[in-house]
Amino acid sequence: MLKLSKLTDYAAVIMAQIARDPEQAHTATELAGQVNLPHPTVGKTLKMLARSGLLESRRGSHGGYVLSRSPAEITASDIIAAIEGPIGMTECSHADGECDLLDTCGVADNWQRVSQAVRTLLECVTLAHLAQSSPLKLPVQLPIQSVTLPSSIGAVREH
Amino acid sequence: MLKLSKLTDYAAVIMAQIARDPEQAHTATELAGQVNLPHPTVGKTLKMLARSGLLESRRGSHGGYVLSRSPAEITASDIIAAIEGPIGMTECSHADGECDLLDTCGVADNWQRVSQAVRTLLECVTLAHLAQSSPLKLPVQLPIQSVTLPSSIGAVREH
DNA sequence: CCATATAGGACCATTTTAGTCCTCTTTACA
DNA sequence: TGTAAAGAGGACTAAAATGGTCCTATATGG
Numbered sequence: 001m002l003k004l005s006k007l008t009d010y011a012a013v014i015m016a017q018i019a020r021d022p023e024q025a026h027t028a029t030e031l032a033g034q035v036n037l038p039h040p041t042v043g044k045t046l047k048m049l050a051r052s053g054l055l056e057s058r059r060g061s062h063g064g065y066v067l068s069r070s071p072a073e074i075t076a077s078d079i080i081a082a083i084e085g086p087i088g089m090t091e092c093s094h095a096d097g098e099c100d101l102l103d104t105c106g107v108a109d110n111w112q113r114v115s116q117a118v119r120t121l122l123e124c125v126t127l128a129h130l131a132q133s134s135p136l137k138l139p140v141q142l143p144i145q146s147v148t149l150p151s152s153i154g155a156v157r158e159h
Numbered sequence: 160m161l162k163l164s165k166l167t168d169y170a171a172v173i174m175a176q177i178a179r180d181p182e183q184a185h186t187a188t189e190l191a192g193q194v195n196l197p198h199p200t201v202g203k204t205l206k207m208l209a210r211s212g213l214l215e216s217r218r219g220s221h222g223g224y225v226l227s228r229s230p231a232e233i234t235a236s237d238i239i240a241a242i243e244g245p246i247g248m249t250e251c252s253h254a255d256g257e258c259d260l261l262d263t264c265g266v267a268d269n270w271q272r273v274s275q276a277v278r279t280l281l282e283c284v285t286l287a288h289l290a291q292s293s294p295l296k297l298p299v300q301l302p303i304q305s306v307t308l309p310s311s312i313g314a315v316r317e318h
Numbered sequence: 319c320c321a322t323a324t325a326g327g328a329c330c331a332t333t334t335t336a337g338t339c340c341t342c343t344t345t346a347c348a
Numbered sequence: 349t350g351t352a353a354a355g356a357g358g359a360c361t362a363a364a365a366t367g368g369t370c371c372t373a374t375a376t377g378g
Binding site for chain 1: 351352353354355356357
């Protein structure tokens, strides 16, 4: 399914909620109410977002969370990475994890390119985009740095 | 992580293996050897691929699997969908599954656009691309049908 | 009829994920 | 200076997804 985890999903919703009122600090309790999720879960999500630097937290009474950057400077990729770790479609997408099939694999290079393209795509989507509830329709060409095309085998399919 | 499941990964490797010798029928046993994975697992993967129409199977002795279409006509999206089901980053990406947060969510529309973009990207990558072991470097602009840009809030980030 | 294949599904072990809870620390303010 | 409100961090459990194996049935060629 190539699905985001629920927590990541929550994170996006919560971040969007905060982005719509970026001046004030928001408490977990308050956000839980607005977003209709249990308080402990929202709390956990907020902590993860704060730990990876997307939110700044203030403790104590009158505490809460604020965005650490403007909504246009926080990307979907940032949010996903905050909850799920580095984005990559295969085990071998990030340098360190050695895959024991590497020699017989034969598709690793190209999967990595695809991964990179997905990453780039997600870096182009900002929290500002996500938070906007009724978006204008302005199709744009996104700067995907593409998969390589082996001229000998196939052509890009048309759509 | 936005990761493919292991089975999907295997599927890609296996499909690529078949694509490199598309004339002959390949048995599970043979492929398991080439790809260095246990036979039952390879068998299971092949069955799934056959059931969703990417492979054609011949039973009995001298049986095995062949591609049902040319490598240029089988996409990464097809392979992923064969193992994991329809591609979508959120629960609400496919029409039927109703999400109980829809009213308080506020990001559903835009996630669906992002999902669509990822899907389009994966439809542009063919098995021919994946199977190619040492690909040429030909950057192309992929026809991603883009996320909408709310003019009032943010601009696309530069990369 | 027998050896070789796939089809289909049951089954279990392991891992991942979701969700809760507890204790500690920080802060504002009466 | 005490107290209430907030977050930090981590332990823990239950549930779900995943990976992997195996068994029986069916098809096919020789």
